[in-house]
Amino acid sequence: MALNPVQKKTLLLGNAGGLSIQAIEAHFNYLDADYWNEFSVEEIREHLSALYDLSPAAPFMVRIDEHGLETFGLTLIGGNHPGFLAAVSGFIASLGYDIRSAKAFSFPPRPDLTVLPRGGIVDFLLLHREGFAQTHSDDWTRLTMELEGVFRRFESGDAQGVKLELYRRIGERLELRQGFKSRGFPLEIETHVLNTGTSITVRGVDREAMLFCISAALSLQGWSIEKLLTRLHEDGSFEDRLVVTGPGRVPLRDAKELKKIRVGIALMERLLEELPSSTNLQAAAEGLQKLVDDWLEETAALSNFGNLDVLPALARVLTAGPHLWQMVENAGPQAFRRMLIELSGETTRPTHTDFLSALDQLPQEDRETLFTAVRDFRRTEVVKAELDLLLTPTRDLNDFSARLSSLAIALLEFSFEHLRVDMEAHHGKPCASALFALGKFGGEELGAGSDLEILLVYEGAGETDGNDPLSHGEFYGRIVKNLQRALRTEPGETLSLDLRLRPHGESGPLAVSFSAWTDYFDSDSALDYEKQALIRLRFLHGDEELTEKVFKFRDEVTYSNPPVSIVHTLELHAQQIRLKTQAGSWNAKFSTGGMAELEYAVQFLQLLRGSEHPLVRQANLERALEALLETGVLTLAEFEHLYAAQIFLRRLINALRLVRGLAGDLHCPVPPSPEFSFLAKRLGYVRQGDVTAETQLERDIRQARRVVNGFFSHRFQGGERPDWLYESLSETLMDPEATLEEATPALMRLGMRDHFRALTLFRSLFAGLTEKRLAAACLLFFERRFRFNPDPEGVVQKLTRYLENLDHPDLFIRQSLHYPVLLDHLLALFANSESLSEFTIREAGRFKAWVQPEMLERSRMPEELRHLAVASLLDSNLGETPSERLGHFRNREYLVIALRDLRMDVPLREITHEISCLSDVLLQEALDIAIADIAAHGQAPPLCVLALGKLGGSELNYSSDIDLVFVAQDSVNGGDGREQCEKVGRRLIDLLTESNREGRLFRVDMNLRPWGTQGPLVGTYSQYRDYFSTTADGWELQAWLKARPVCGDLETGIRLVREVQRIACAPENLAKVEESMRKVRLMGLDKLHQQSLLTSEIKLGPGGIRTVEFYVQSLQIRHGAEMPELITGNTLEALGRLNRSGLVPSERFRLLNEAYVFLRRVEHRLQLKNMQQRHALPSNPFDLEQLARQMGFEDRVGISAVAVFQERYRRHMLSLQSVSAELFSH
Secondary structure (H helix, E strand, O other), X not given: OOOOHHHHHHHHHHOOOOOOXXXXXXXXXXXXXXHHHHOOHHHHHHHHHHHHHXXXXXXXXXXXXXXXXXXXXXXEEEEOOOOHHHHHHHHHHHOOOXXXXXXXXXXXXXXXXXXXXXXXXXXXXXXXXXXXXXOOHHHHHHHHHHHHHHHHHHHOOOHHHHHHHHHHHHHHHHHHOOOOOOOOOOOEEEEEEOOOOEEEEEEEEOOOOHHHHHHHHHHHOOOEEEEEEEEEOOOOEEEEEXXXXXXXXXXXXXXXXXXXXXXXXXXHHHHHHOHHHOXXXXXXXXXXXXXXXXXXXXXXXXXXXXXXXXXXXXXXXXXXXXXXXXXXHHHOHHHHHHHHHHHXXXXXXXXXXXXXXXXXXXXXXXXXXXXXXXHHHHHHHHHHHHHHHHHOOOOOHHHHHHHHHHHHHHHHHHHHHHHHHHHHHHHOOOOOEEEEEEHHHHOOOOOOOOEEEEEEEEOOOOEOOOOOOOEHHHHHHHHHHHHHHHOOOOOOOOOEEEOOOOXXXXXXXXXXXXXXXXXXXXXXXOOHHHHHHHHHOEEEEEOHHHHHHHHHHHHHHHOOOOOOOHHHHHHHHHHHXXXXXXXXOOEOOOOOOOHHHHHHHHHHHHHHHOOOOHHHOOOOHHHHHHHHHHOOOOOHHHHHHHHXXXXXXXXXXHHHHHHOOOOOOOEOOOOOOHHHHHHHHHOOOOOEOOEOHHHHHHHHHHHHHHHHHHHHHHHHOOOOOOHHHOOOOOHHHHOOOOOHHHHHHHHHHOOOXXXXXXXXXXXXXXXXXXXXXXXXXHHHHHHHHHOXXXXXXXXXHHHHHHHXXXXXXXXXXXXXXXXXXXXXXXXXXXXXXXXXXXXXXXXXXXXXXXXXXXXXXXXXXXXXXXXXXXXXXXXXXXXXXXXXXXXXXXXXXXXXXXXXXXXXXXXXXXXXXXXXXXXXXXXXXXXXXXXXXXXXXXOOOOEEEEEEHHHHOOOOOOOOOEXXXXXXXXXXXXXXXXXXXXXXXXXXXXXXXXOOOOOOOOOEEOOOOOOHHHOOOEEEHHHHHHHHHHOOOHHHHHHHHHOEEEEEOHHHHHHHHHHHHHHHOOHHHHHHHHHHHHHHHHHHHHHHHHOOOOOOEOOOOOOOHHHHHHHHHHHHHXXXXXXXXXXXXXXXXXXXXXXXXXXXXXXXXXXXXXXXXXXXXXXXXHHHHHOOOOOEOOOOHHHHHHHHHHOOOOOEOOEOXXXXXXXXXXXXXXXXXXXXXXXXXX
C-alpha cells in the first residue's frame, strides 16, 4: 500500500540518517504533496542530503543512475533560475537523449538553505538513448559536464549565452537528423487556475525535444515552472502536467494571459519544425513572443489547428530572417492570413493586368486616401511575392522577378494615369510622353530590395491647353513628384523609385524633354556608364511614336562605333572593387568574379557587336547571353558557363539581401559561420551524405568566380584563355551532323559508357526542346551529376520521357537551372529504380509538389500517413478501385522515402522503419475497407492482423513479402462470427494482392499461421495459444519472435504475442527450437549449394543476412526467459540489446552490425531497382557495376568500383561464414 506524504515524513523523522528535524519539517512545508507522492522515502532523504551538501563553491549537484537497458535516471539539485528547465531539456535533446518521464519541483528561498538565495530545484528525468552504454564512462562524463556547465553559466548570469549555444546545437543535431521527426499534429492544451499557480496540461503524440518546446515557450513569456510531471505512454503519446506562476510566484488568472500560454506552446512547436532551415532560432523565438503578444486573437484561432498550413507558414517566416518577418509583422495577422489564402488560390502568376484590376478597386475619395491605399497595396503584394518564393521552393528567381516587375509596372501605370487625368482636369492636355525602366527594372531582374530606376521623357517644349496652363516640363515634373509621393517607401523597402539615371542625375529635372535628352547624350556631359546604362532601357507606358524615337536614338548613341570607352569602364570597375569590397571577404556584386563583372562583360560585348547584330540589344541578361550565342559572339562553351554563373549569382545576391535584411552589404559571410550556414540553407542546399550544405555553397561560389573572372580577364584584360573555354559539352551533342568520334570527348566528360546509345539519346532529348540553349547550359549540371551515376544512359532516356509528359518541358529545364536540387532528385530516382522512375514519368506534372524540402526532411507520423491515405482513397482521379488508389499513395510515399534514402543519407534502420510504418497504415486502411464491405452484409466481429517476418520487426524492404496472421477473440469461435472473420480476412487479402496499374500493394504470405495452409485462415486466441503450447515446431516458435500486432483488435494481438513469445523462450522448448533452427538452416544451405548460389545469395547464404538473424534469435531463445527485455523483432535493435546486456562482446557486435547493415543495403538496392524480391548478386557485369555504383563505390586508381565492392562483400561474407559455422556446430 502506498504511503501518503505524512507517513513518509514520519518515517524520515524516525530514521533521519543525520538530517535534522528542522530540515525535514522545512522540506515538508516547502514542497507540496505531489513531490512527496512521486518520490520514495529513500529518494527524499537523498535529496535533502544533497541540498545540505551544497555550498557557494558547489551550488549544484548532477547525478546519474542506471535504470535498465538504454535508460538512466538524471537527478539535478541546485539553484532555481528562470529558463533553466528549458535549457536542460534542450541540451539533453541536442545530445540525442529522449526524456521518457520527468518529475521537476522548485521551491522559494528558504531560511535553512541560504546557499540558494533564489530558491531551489529538485528535478528527476528518466532518459533513454538507443545504443547508450551505461558502462561507457565517456557518455556519463560528457553528460555530467554538459549539465554542470549549464548550471555554472546560469549561476554566473550567462543565461543568454546558454540560449544562443543551445539553439545552435539543436539546429546542428536536427540538420543531421533531417529535421524534427514527424511534427505537425495537434497538441491538446488545457489551463486551470489553482491557489498555488496555474495548471497546464499538454497532451499529444510525442516528438523529439517536446519538453524543450513546452518549457522554452513558457520561459519566453516569462512564466516560471514550479512543478512538472510528465509521462510517455506505450502508444507514443505523452501527457505533461505543469504548474506555472508569473512574477512574484503568483498564479496567472487573466484570461488573455492564459490564452497566450496555449498559443505560445502551439507556435513554438511549429517553430521548431523549421529550425534546421535557420541558424538564428533565438531571433525567431523572440519574434514568436512578439507575435503572441501582438497577434493574440489571430494566433489563438490558428492554434486551434483547423488550418495546418498557416502555422507552418508562420514558423517558416519567423526563421527566414528579419526582413520578411518585419514586413509580415507590419502587415498584421489578418492581412497575413489573407495573403496565404490568396496565394493558395493562385493557379497562375498574377499579371500586370491582374494588378491593374486590383488597383482599380482601391478607395479613391481623395488623392491622399488613394496614395495611402496604393502604398499599402504595394507592401502587401511585395510580401506576397516573397512569401511565394519562400513557401514554394520550386519557384525560381525569374518567377519572383516577373511578379515584382508586373506589380511595379501596374503601380506606375495606375498612379501615372490617375495623376495625369487629375492634372489635365485642372491644366489641360500636355504633349505626348513615355515612361521607361532602366537597370534591374529595365532588365526584368528585380529582386529583394531592388529599386525602380525610371525615366520619363516627354515630346517637347510648349504648354498644356487648359485655362490654367502649365509648361510641359512643369506638368510632367509635377506628375513625377507626385509619383514619388504615391509610391513613397521606407529605407530599404523593395520597389522604391530611383530617378538618378536621368540627365544630370539628381540635379536634373524630374522629367526630361526628348530634345534635352538627346542633347545630353550628344554632348560630352553624358558619362560612359550612363550610355552603357541605356542598354537596359525598357518601355513601360505611354506614347508609342515617341517611344520609337527614343529607342532609335538610344541605338545610335549606344551602339555607335566606337560606342563608349571600355578603358574608362574598366577603370570604374577597378574603382568599385577598391571602394566597395573589403579585404578578406568576397562581395557577390562588386568583387572580381562577381555579378558586376559578369554584367560588364556582357554589356561590353553588346556595345561592341550591337551595331552589326541588332539581336544582341537585349535589356535582360539571360536573353542577352542567348542572343550573343545565337549571333556567334559567344562560343557554346562560354555560353554554357556564363549562363549557369549568372543564375547562381542572382540567386546568391537575392538570398544575401534577405539574410542581411536588404542591407546594401553583399559581402558573403566567411565560412564557417552561422550566417554562412543560414545563407546556404536559404539557397536550398541540403546535406548530401557527408557533404554539408556549406561545403556545396563554397564549391559553387568558387566555380562561379572562376568562370566569370576567367572570361572577363581573357576577353577584356589580356588574360590567358581558361581551359574550360575550349570545350563545349553540348556543341557536338546538339549537332545532328556530328560524328560519334567528334562527340566522344563530350560523352566521356558526362561519364557515358555506351557512346553510340548515349549520342542517340541526347539528340532525342534535345529534339523535344524549343529552348535548346537552356538545355546546353543544363548539361553543366549533368556533367557533375552523371560522372558517378550508376546508369547515365538510362537516366537520359528516362529524362527524355519525363519531359515528353510535361506540358512545358522548356520551363522545367529553366527551373532546373534555378533549382538544381529538383534535377538531383530526378536523376537519383532514374538511376536507382525502374519502378519509381516509371511512376515519376507517368506523374511528371505532380513530381515537383511531392519533393519539396519539407516533404523530404522528416519522416511522417502514422497519423499523417493515415490522413494522406484517406485523402487518396477519396480521390477518384488516382484510380478506379480502392486498391489502385492506395497503390498510388504507396508509390508516392515510396518515392519520398527513396529520395530520403538516396539523397539524404538517412540511415538504413530509419528507412526500413518508414517503409514498415507506411505498410502498417496501408494494412489499417485496407482492413477498414474490408470490414466495411463485409459489414454491409452483417456485423463484422473484431479481428487482429499480426505481422511476422520483416514487417513484424519493422525492418521491411521496398519489395518484401509480408507475413500475416489473423487472430480473433475467443467469443467468435464457431457460428456466424467465425465466418464473418474469415470473410474479412479473405477480402483483406484480395485488396492487398489485387493487380492494377499501380502494382499490387503486397505479396502476402499466410503460411506462418498454425497448421500453415491446412489451418483455418482465422484462429482464436485460445486455439493459437494451445497450438504453440503443444503442437508447434521449433521454427514456428522462432518465427513468432518477430510477431507484432499491426491493426484491428490490438489488445487481443498483444496478449497472444506475449504468450507465444513466453512459450518460445521457455527452457523446456530450447532444444526443440535450436534443433529446428539447425535443420531449417542446413536445408536452406543445401538448396543453395545445388543451385551454385552459396557465395552470391546475400540473404540465405552462409555469409548472408539470415546468419545474423539466426544468431540473434538463438540468443533471444536461450536468454529470453530470464531477460524478456531482449525480445524484439527488429534485428539491429535486438543486437544492440544483446551487446548492452553483455551477451554479445563489443567486437562481435561491431562485426555483425557492420555486415548486417551492408548486406541489407545491398538487398535494399537490388529490390529498389525493379520493386522485385531479389537476394542474389547480379551475374551480369553491367548490372554488377550498376549495383556497385548504387552502393556508392567509385573507380580508384588501378581498381574498379566493382572490385572495391566485391572486396567489401567478400570480407563481410567470410566474417559471417565463421559466425554461421560456430553457431550451427552446436
